[in-house]
Amino acid sequence: xxxxxxxxxxxxxxxxxxxxxxxxxxxxxxxxxxxxxxxxxxxxxxxxxxxxxxxxxxxxxxxxxxxxxxxxxxxxxxxxxxxxxxxxxxxxxxxxxxxxxxxxxxxxxxxxxxxxxxxxxxxxxxxxxxxxxxxxxxxxxxxxxxxxxxxxxxxxxxxxxxxxxxxxxxxxxxxxxxxxxxxxxxxxxxxxxxxxxxxxxxxxxxxxxxxxxxxxxxxxxxxxxxxxxxxxxxxxxxxxxxxxxxxxxxxxxxxxxxxxxxxxxxxxxxxxxxxxxxxxxxxxxxxxxxxxxxxxxxxxxxxxxxxxxxxxxxxxxxxxxxxxxxxxxxxxxxxxxxxxxxxxxxxxxxxxxxxxxxxxxxxxxxxxx
Amino acid sequence: xxxxxxxxxxxxxxxxxxxxxxxxxxxxxxxxxxxxxxxxxxxxxxxxxxxxxxxxxxxxxxxxxxxxxxxxxxxxxxxxxxxxxxxxxxxxxxxxxxxxxxxxxxxxxxxxxxxxxxxxxxxxxxxxxxxxxxxxxxxxxxxxxxxxxxxxxxxxxxxxxxxxxxxxxxxxxxxxxxxxxxxxxxxxxxxxxxxxxxxxxxxxxxxxxxxxxxxxxxxxxxxxxxxxxxxxxxxxxxxxxxxxxxxxxxxxxxxxxxxxxxxxxxxxxxxxxxxxxxxxxxxxxxxxxxxxxxxxxxxxxxxxxxxxxxxxxxxxxxxxxxxxxxxxxxxxxxxxxxxxxxxxxxxxxxxxxxxxxx
Numbered sequence: 001x002x003x004x005x006x007x008x009x010x011x012x013x014x015x016x017x018x019x020x021x022x023x024x025x026x027x028x029x030x031x032x033x034x035x036x037x038x039x040x041x042x043x044x045x046x047x048x049x050x051x052x053x054x055x056x057x058x059x060x061x062x063x064x065x066x067x068x069x070x071x072x073x074x075x076x077x078x079x080x081x082x083x084x085x086x087x088x089x090x091x092x093x094x095x096x097x098x099x100x101x102x103x104x105x106x107x108x109x110x111x112x113x114x115x116x117x118x119x120x121x122x123x124x125x126x127x128x129x130x131x132x133x134x135x136x137x138x139x140x141x142x143x144x145x146x147x148x149x150x151x152x153x154x155x156x157x158x159x160x161x162x163x164x165x166x167x168x169x170x171x172x173x174x175x176x177x178x179x180x181x182x183x184x185x186x187x188x189x190x191x192x193x194x195x196x197x198x199x200x201x202x203x204x205x206x207x208x209x210x211x212x213x214x215x216x217x218x219x220x221x222x223x224x225x226x227x228x229x230x231x232x233x234x235x236x237x238x239x240x241x242x243x244x245x246x247x248x249x250x251x252x253x254x255x256x257x258x259x260x261x262x263x264x265x266x267x268x269x270x271x272x273x274x275x276x277x278x279x280x281x282x283x284x285x286x287x288x289x290x291x292x293x294x295x296x297x298x299x300x301x302x303x304x305x306x307x308x309x310x311x312x313x314x315x316x317x318x319x320x321x322x323x324x325x326x327x328x329x330x331x332x333x334x335x336x337x338x339x340x341x342x343x344x345x346x347x348x349x350x351x352x353x354x355x356x357x358x359x360x361x362x363x364x365x366x367x368x369x
Numbered sequence: 370x371x372x373x374x375x376x377x378x379x380x381x382x383x384x385x386x387x388x389x390x391x392x393x394x395x396x397x398x399x400x401x402x403x404x405x406x407x408x409x410x411x412x413x414x415x416x417x418x419x420x421x422x423x424x425x426x427x428x429x430x431x432x433x434x435x436x437x438x439x440x441x442x443x444x445x446x447x448x449x450x451x452x453x454x455x456x457x458x459x460x461x462x463x464x465x466x467x468x469x470x471x472x473x474x475x476x477x478x479x480x481x482x483x484x485x486x487x488x489x490x491x492x493x494x495x496x497x498x499x500x501x502x503x504x505x506x507x508x509x510x511x512x513x514x515x516x517x518x519x520x521x522x523x524x525x526x527x528x529x530x531x532x533x534x535x536x537x538x539x540x541x542x543x544x545x546x547x548x549x550x551x552x553x554x555x556x557x558x559x560x561x562x563x564x565x566x567x568x569x570x571x572x573x574x575x576x577x578x579x580x581x582x583x584x585x586x587x588x589x590x591x592x593x594x595x596x597x598x599x600x601x602x603x604x605x606x607x608x609x610x611x612x613x614x615x616x617x618x619x620x621x622x623x624x625x626x627x628x629x630x631x632x633x634x635x636x637x638x639x640x641x642x643x644x645x646x647x648x649x650x651x652x653x654x655x656x657x658x659x660x661x662x663x664x665x666x667x668x669x670x671x672x673x674x675x676x677x678x679x680x681x682x683x684x685x686x687x688x689x690x691x692x693x694x695x696x697x698x699x700x701x702x703x704x705x706x707x708x709x710x711x712x713x714x715x716x717x718x719x720x721x722x723x724x725x726x727x
Contacts, residue, residue, distance in 0.1 A: 106613040111562035119551055119559060120503070149562045205615070217641050218614045220666075224644070242555035361409060361703040361715035366664045366687065367556065368609050368646065369436060369452055369482060369530075369594075369718060 036291050037222035042210045044229055044287035045199065050206070052096035052279065053196040059085070059092040060192035064185040071182055074172035082169075082181075083161050083266065089188065090154050090268050094275035098236035098283070101228065102205045103198040108149055109191050115150040116262055117247055123150025127159045130180065137180045141190070144183045154263075157184040162265035226357055229289060233304075233349045234363050236280040241342040244273050248322045249335050256332075261322035269322050274315040281308045289353075297356040300348060307345045314338050403723040405447045406690055406701060407435030408714035416449040418461070418723065421694055423710025429469050432457055436482025437531070438721040441490035446512065447723060448493060454479040454552040458495070460516055463723075472516040474508060477501060479552060483531045486512070487573065488538035494573075496529035496543065497521070500551045503560075505529035507543065507576070522576025526567045527560070530594040535602070535626070540579065541571045542604050542624075546592040548611070561611050566593045568606055568624050582629045584622075591618050597652040599659065599674035602626070605633075607647030607661050620647050621661055623677070633677045635670065642666045642682070648718050653693035660698045664689040664718075669700060692720040 066085040070078040093113060104110045115123050126148055129135045138144040144152055160166065160181040168174040169181075198204055212219040219225045248261040261269045283289075285308075290301030315338060318325060325331040354363040403426070407416040414434045418427040429449070436452040445464040451457045456479045460470040474480055474497055484495035493510040505524030510516045524532075526545025533542050547566030549559040566589070570579040584591050590612040596604050606622040619632030620643050635643075644665035652659045652674065662669040664687045671681040683700070690701030694708070701707045701716035 101614055103613065105611075106616070108562040115562070117554060117559065119553070208615075217617075220641070220644075238555060239557065243557050246553065246555075360687070360705070365409070365703050365715060368592075369648075 034222060037212065037225050038210060040229065040287045040289060040291060041212070041219075041225050044283055045206050045209055047286035048279070048282045049096070049099060049102075050199050052092075052099075052282075053192070053199050056089070056092040056096055057189070057192040057196035059089040060185070060189040063089040064182070064189045067178070067182045067185045070169060071178040074170055074174075074178070076170045079161075079167075079170040086154075086157060086161050086266060087268050087271065090158070090263055090266065091271050091275045093154065094272040095279040095282075098232055098239065098276060098279045100232075100235065102209075103195055109195065111149040111153075112145075113153045113188055113191055115153055115155055117243055117260065118150065118155065123148070123155060124159070126150050127156050127163075131160065131163070131165065131177055133175065137176045138183060141183055141186055144187055152184060152187050154188065157181055157188070158263055158266050160184065223358070226289070226292060227359070227363070229283065229287060230349065230354065230357070230359075230363050232283050233280055233289075234346060234354075236276065236283070237342050237346045237349065240273060240276045240280075241339055241346070244276065245335065245339050245342070248326065249332075249339060253326070253332070256326045258321070258323035258326050264322060267321060270315055270318045274312055277308060277312045277315060281305070281312065284308065284349075293353075293356050300352045300356055304345060304348050304353065307341060307348065311338060311341045311345065314341065401724075402694055403444070404692060404699065405438040405440060405449070405721045405723060406707070406719065407431070407438065407449055407717040409434055409717070410714040416447075416459070417714075418447055418463070419707070421699055421708050423707045423712055427461060427463075429459060429461055431459060434717065435459075436480075436717055437484070437719040439484035439486060439493060439495075440721050440723050441486040441512075442488065443490050444724045445490065446486065446493075447721070448484060448516075450480045450482045450484055450495060452482050452717070453498070453556065454500075454550065455482075456480060458484070458516070460512075470516060472510065472518075475518065478506065478508065478521075480508075481528070481530050485532050485534050485541070488534065494532060494541060496524065496532055498528070498550065503527055503549045503551075505543075505545055507532065507541070507571070522571070525569045525571065525578045525581055527565055528592075531596050533596050533598060533604070534573070535570070535604075536598065539573055540626075541573050542596060542598075543569050543571060544593045544596050544606055545569065546594045546609075547589075548592055558611070561590065564589050564592065564611065566591055566608075568593050568596075568604065568622075568630075570626055580626060582624055584630065588618055591620075593622065595647060595650045597650045597659065598654075599652050600654040600657060601674070603674070605650055605652065605659050605661075605674070607650040609647060610645035612645075614645060616645070617641075618645070620645065621650075621672075633672070636679055639670055639679055639682055642668045643670070648689040649691045651691040651693055651698060651720075653696070653698060656693075656696050658693075658698070660691045660700070662689050662691050662700065664703060669698075671698070687715075689718045690716050690720040692722050 063085040066082045070082040169178050208218045212221050212225045248257050250256045263269050263272050293301055350364050351362040402421050405418045414431045415429055416435050417425050419425045433455055434452045435449040439448045448460040456474045458472050478497045481496040484493055486493055491512050493512055495508045497506045497508045499506045505526050506521045507524055509520040511519045524543050528546035528548045529543050530546045531544050535542055545567045547564040567581050567583045569581045592609045593606050595607040604624040608620050610618045621633040623631045643663040646663050646665040647661045648664050649662045657674045659672045659674050660669055667686045669683040669688050673680050687703035688700050692699050699708045703715040705712050
């Protein structure tokens with residue numbers, strides 16, 4: 001169980017004045033809450049979002065460099081290095097991909113990095129058409145950026161580096177496949193640079209998020225700020241359970257779909273899921289979201305932390321591909337255990353935490369419809 | 370207080386006794402304003418028929434969270450639909466007081482939460498998802514045969530949400546939200562990079578497309594979802610924006626058959642207050658007023674439908690349900706507010722009127 005960090009301990013007194021955001025009558029208590037929420041938003045940005053995008057940017061730069069090396073000097077070693085760089089980039093993206101607000105929501109940046117799930121196999125067909133020689137490869141970054149998002153990001157690059165025929169990359173006889181991989185890596189790096197730069201700009205999006213106020217066009221008050229962060233946790237858990245895990249784990253063995261697992265070709269399925277969960281844990285714990293809970297409700301925060309830690313530990317113990325794990329009743333049961341644990345976290349965050357901070361019907365009640 | 374007092378001149382809501390029960394009451398209280406709305410409470414879900422003072426006449430359990438309630442012009446039927454990706458609907462016959470009638474979509478469809486009756490009340494049209502083909506459909510249900518599903522036609526878009534009957538009763542207007550979802554992935558939005566919102570007019574008899582209006586390319590993430598009609602026959606469409614929070618798209622459109630879209634420009638502060646999300650739209654045709662609500666922005670805006678100008682801003686936590694009442698509007702919220710009443714239920718996004726034509 002992770003308790004609030006010592007750095008935040010000084011804020012606990014202020015927080016203890018605040019039973020719930022919705023029941024703050026006194027001006028003094030309001031000031032205290034302002035300070036706590038502002039601190040939470042600042043920590044979420046400085047301790048999670050900014051370093052997360054910075055790490056993704058660094059990993060993307062290395063990916064671009066290593067693929068350039070592969071194309072210039074093809075060999076088993078340079079291919080292995082490029083594949084390893086892919087894994088690092090995919091995992092560093094997985095850590096921050098739960099952030100769906102801010103610049104990642106603009107210019108299709110999220111989808112250009114990660115087009116997934118590809119439920120009808122549209123993206124796969126497009127990539128296979130390119131690599132199979134049925135469509136010409138884009139020759140410049142601008143050309144690639146004008147094509148389908150499915151051809152621009154990590155799944156396309158995974159197929160180029162790990163998919164059928166990828167071994168030709170080690171020999172240099174790849175008919176343009178390596179250059180295409182290089183363009184995709186350059187595109188991912190360009191997006192990573194934009195995201196990193198936008199959040200690092202002290203006068204940019206960070207300032208808006210750290211300073212809720214009536215004249216702020218994005219976050220007008222503390223409640224909105226906290227609801228947005230809670231949304232990262234609730235929607236993040238939903239995403240991992242519904243789009244990552246249930247993508248291949250059916251309700252029954254007969255409905256399993258191992259080929260739908262994310263990054264299955266690169267063998268990164270569970271490393272990615274673990275990074276997703278670590279990102280959610282970082283948002284919840286590093287920001288100190290437990291601080292706005294009253295003394296009596298603080299146990300909810302500790303339970304969420306415990307369940308998240310358990311889910312991460314469980315995911316790390318999942319060794320092998322989705323297909324291998326689904327084939328064994330014992331390991332399949334562990335996947336079901338993970339799914340159920342994620343369901344418990346969602347309930348805790350959505351209902352228990354949501355109610356505790358004044359969202360009467362829970363967080364998800366206001367989800368779009 | 371959750372009613373637009375300034376517009377509220379007088380209604381006929383006084384006097385209904387606080388009747389509540391598990392079964393529908395057979396009598397139809399002619400002349401009274403009655404409403405229907407879905408709710409959740411303590412982990413349970415249902416929908417209620419109640420008067421404008423919050424007195425419940427009927428309360429029916431639902432297997433899961435409902436969304437909107439469709440009502441026929443005679444005031445006989447109230448049909449609550451599941452929220453997406455639910456597959457159930459429950460019909461209450463207020464004339465005969467019989468047990469509620471449950472019905473559902475076929476296996477490869479789910480409801481989107483909205484429906485509308487034909488003018489004669491014999492047919493019910495519901496927005497549905499043909500999710501394996503990512504195609505919007507309008508399911509057709511025979512009211513006279515226990516809501517047996519007798520056919521369907523396309524919505525000519527993805528993600529049909531609210532649909533309304535145009536004046537004259539021969540044309541449906543359908544808001545296609547443009548967002549692909551599939552029950553295998555819960556409520557996840559699968560195509561945000563290639564959304565295709567549209568508002569279409571369809572011949573109710575043939576199911577043929579009459580007109581299709583799509584937002585300009587730079588607004589492809591503007592999901593068109595909720596609607597009502599003003600006294601002049603214009604359709605007012607409330608939108609939800611799926612792009613960056615810092616963008617400032619128009620969140621209200623006026624669509625006129627034969628003409629197309631006109632974005633309604635709201636004052637900056639009012640637009641910011643909507644948090645890029647409109648949850649419900651309701652017109653008061655006799656007063657030339659329109660209300661749009663935003664539970665995300667905790668506010669409702671009242672506009673003049675003749676000028677498009679903002680008339681009033683109401684701050685209310687989690688407000689969403691809206692319907693014309695008297696010379697004003699009746700609003701509800703997830704906090705339990707239903708007009709002036711405070712009930713221990715979280716009201717879903719919409720309020721339906723039982724007597725549409727008085």
